[in-house]
Amino acid sequence: xxxxxxxxxxxxxxxxxxxxxxxxxxxxxxxxxxxxxxxxxxxxxxxxxxxxxxxxxxxxxxxxxxxxxxxxxxxxxxxxxxxxxxxxxxxxxxxxxxxxxxxxxxxxxxxxxxxxxxxxxxxxxxxxxxxxxxxxxxxxxxxxxxxxxxxxxxxxxxxxxxxxxxxxxxxxxxxxxxxxxxxxxxxxxxxxxxxxxxxxxxxxxxxxxxxxxxxxxxxxxxxxxxxxxxxxxxxxxxxxxxxxxxxxxxxxxxxxxxxxxxxxxxxxxxxxxxxxxxxxxxxxxxxxxxxxxxxxxxxxxxxxxxxxxxxxxxxxxxxxxxxxxxxxxxxxxxxxxxxxxxxxxxxxxxxxxxxxxxxxxxxxxxxxxxxxxxxxxxxxxxxxxxxxxx
Numbered sequence: 001x002x003x004x005x006x007x008x009x010x011x012x013x014x015x016x017x018x019x020x021x022x023x024x025x026x027x028x029x030x031x032x033x034x035x036x037x038x039x040x041x042x043x044x045x046x047x048x049x050x051x052x053x054x055x056x057x058x059x060x061x062x063x064x065x066x067x068x069x070x071x072x073x074x075x076x077x078x079x080x081x082x083x084x085x086x087x088x089x090x091x092x093x094x095x096x097x098x099x100x101x102x103x104x105x106x107x108x109x110x111x112x113x114x115x116x117x118x119x120x121x122x123x124x125x126x127x128x129x130x131x132x133x134x135x136x137x138x139x140x141x142x143x144x145x146x147x148x149x150x151x152x153x154x155x156x157x158x159x160x161x162x163x164x165x166x167x168x169x170x171x172x173x174x175x176x177x178x179x180x181x182x183x184x185x186x187x188x189x190x191x192x193x194x195x196x197x198x199x200x201x202x203x204x205x206x207x208x209x210x211x212x213x214x215x216x217x218x219x220x221x222x223x224x225x226x227x228x229x230x231x232x233x234x235x236x237x238x239x240x241x242x243x244x245x246x247x248x249x250x251x252x253x254x255x256x257x258x259x260x261x262x263x264x265x266x267x268x269x270x271x272x273x274x275x276x277x278x279x280x281x282x283x284x285x286x287x288x289x290x291x292x293x294x295x296x297x298x299x300x301x302x303x304x305x306x307x308x309x310x311x312x313x314x315x316x317x318x319x320x321x322x323x324x325x326x327x328x329x330x331x332x333x334x335x336x337x338x339x340x341x342x343x344x345x346x347x348x349x350x351x352x353x354x355x356x357x358x359x360x361x362x363x364x365x366x367x368x369x370x371x372x373x374x375x376x377x378x379x380x381x382x383x384x385x386x387x388x389x390x
Contacts, residue, residue: 002388004034006369008342009049011358019047020268021365029361042369045380046336049344050090050360050366054239054280054351055134055169055311057095057119058083061109070110073117075309077127085390087316088368088379091348091356093134093171094118097221098151099144119155119168128389132170136241139176139223140216140321147226148172156234170351172231173239173261174252176220180268228255231359236353238282246271253277259309259350264295266304273306278350283322283343287315300323302332309350310342320368321342321376328375345372 004018008029018039020028062076074288084092096114115133122131135151137144156167191347200208231238240252241260250272252260260272260279269279282291290297301307307326312319320343326332334342340359348357356364365386370377382390 001365001383002034002036002039003042003047003367004036004039005044005370006047007044008359008362009337011341011345012337014046015336017366019080019359021383021386024387026361026363026365035048040381043371043380045369045371045375046322047359048088048368048370048377049363050356050382050384051088051143051343051370052351052353052357053066053089053312053316053343054086054089054093054309054320054347055095055136055173055313056084056092056099056257056316057314058312059094059096059114060110063114071377073113074121074126077117077121077348081127081129081131082119083316085382085384086379087312087372088382089316089384090310090366090368090384090389091353092129092131094131095134095136095173097136097138097175098147099138099141099226115155116150120168122168129384133152133168133172134173135169136173137223137227139174139217139220139227140212140371141223142215142219144219144223146224148299148385149230152230152234165369167234167236168344169236170235171225171237171239173241173259174227174255174257175241176216176224183262223254228257240249240272240277243268248390249275249277258330261311262295263301264291266296266300269296269301269306270304273308279306280311280347281307283310283318284311284313284315286310286322286325287318299326299329299331302329302334305333307332307334308342309347320370320379324372324377325375327375 002018017031018034059080062073062080065071081239111203119132119275121127137148154190167286174192178360228238238257239261240257241261243252243260243263244264246267249268253275255275260277262281263269263272273279281301285291310319310322323339323343327336345357356366365383367383369381370379
């Protein structure tokens, strides 16, 4: 396959020309146009590396499209997968919560069904994007570590001497949504969020808040240490979540985290960045112009030069939009090449996936053709390993 008449966004420059793919890999880059009739005309659009998403809970919307409605797994997965590739995402870490803080929710009921569906559809070759697992571990819960170990044993094969076996678990994050700290330093915002989410009245909310505070005292530190140790043993990428202080950031670095998910303050983001963690923020934070929880704006971290990765979180199309808006923003020093790295090369590096994440000879031909449209990039075509998937 040859794609011509494109602006190829490389790691450090943009080249206008052509690209050739053989056997699912990029084999040749050229700064000239191809005259072959079989070449795909990119119409002067940008050619980007396929986006790599580290944290999306988008799948839950399709498994439970309405309260108390459980949709068939393979149909839900197909719809979710199609939306991801339509957004230019070719590698997806589906974030599934374990040890969730409200047992009345749908997440625990859907846990095994979602995990099994993700793994089985990927193994069967049904998915357009490549889907892997991101286990989001809610620490203030008595059952979190036991559930985590059960899932690791279920989905992580014993490696053969040839090293061919590979776990579908790619990433683990350590979450603690206890009121008064991290994401919810402001307890009033905590109450507003969960009263709205679960339909709690004032008395029910007070009981819920007290229960979560007590559970955190009993289980958070114990689970944090045990899960981090297990993740290190298995070689899973480890992420902190909602760090708010310099002490939080240092603790995460000491645990072996390589990613700082959604730090809530400039101080925590700077400390994480300085400690070698890749700072990841939600792309919707960029698109909306701020955090829905009232925490630090991702654009502020970009202006400080400590924004490394963008995740679509709950809205897949936000990922490419946000990267482009970062590149257009005169308040930071990121050019388009650096902004696209935040959704491709840097997340690939964090996962130790050196076969993808950039347009380079020998890399996997995960590619996105996108045309500028005012303040966003419109996805026109997507390829994974050289096969068109959108």
